[in-house]
Amino acid sequence: MKKLIVLILLSALLMLTACKKPPEVTMTGLIFSENNGVYEYSFDGFLLEDIKLTIEYSDNTTKEVPLTRDMLSDYDFDLLLTTGEHYIEITCEGRKLLAEITLTAPTAVNNHLPNLVLYNVVEENEGTYEAIYCTTGDGSFASFQLQYQFNPDEVTNVEVVKAEGLTGSFVSNVVEGLITITYSQPFPSNHKAAVFSIRYQSNEKHGNFTLNEAFNNRFYTADSMVYEIWSMGYFTR
Numbered sequence: 001m002k003k004l005i006v007l008i009l010l011s012a013l014l015m016l017t018a019c020k021k022p023p024e025v026t027m028t029g030l031i032f033s034e035n036n037g038v039y040e041y042s043f044d045g046f047l048l049e050d051i052k053l054t055i056e057y058s059d060n061t062t063k064e065v066p067l068t069r070d071m072l073s074d075y076d077f078d079l080l081l082t083t084g085e086h087y088i089e090i091t092c093e094g095r096k097l098l099a100e101i102t103l104t105a106p107t108a109v110n111n112h113l114p115n116l117v118l119y120n121v122v123e124e125n126e127g128t129y130e131a132i133y134c135t136t137g138d139g140s141f142a143s144f145q146l147q148y149q150f151n152p153d154e155v156t157n158v159e160v161v162k163a164e165g166l167t168g169s170f171v172s173n174v175v176e177g178l179i180t181i182t183y184s185q186p187f188p189s190n191h192k193a194a195v196f197s198i199r200y201q202s203n204e205k206h207g208n209f210t211l212n213e214a215f216n217n218r219f220y221t222a223d224s225m226v227y228e229i230w231s232m233g234y235f236t237r
Contacts, residue, residue, distance in 0.1 A: 030096075033054045039100070145217065
């Protein structure tokens, strides 16, 4: 009889143990994987994913993740399109970190390059991307002309799309590995906004388009300044 009671008690204990839910794993900390949050990069080579974060969990495990666009405010992201020393707030799963990021570029003019720049590259679907271009600084410009070249064997279904709300004359042409874009408007623009985007399919997210140096790539600002567009991929973040 005693043995039966013991067996019943053991069985009940095992059932309670089996039914008990494991403790919920929660995030307990967020730290920089290296450099304690202090970084220095060349302006033309910095990508958000260069900075790695380590998430710490209550079960003593960790996970390393790259810095992504959604962890930054619009204001802080825009700062990373300028040279200089920047203090950037990073938010990940409700936790915040402050990074000191210095971007150096000896060719920058007044901390901005007065060009169109590659603002962001978004993966719409696997292998399908949209590269978004905007202006730097205050966004003042009157017109521009440029021509890209790309390898049609590696980059396909290329389409140029004028940014929503952009007024003026915008003409684009895609043919035989070349993209030609010209833009002008009757009144100078004085805002920072997207100008156009290029949608495409490729195995590579970055580095698919380069300026054709044989073309007269020029950027004309509202105050009649003329700048050569010397690179379009340097601002990829």
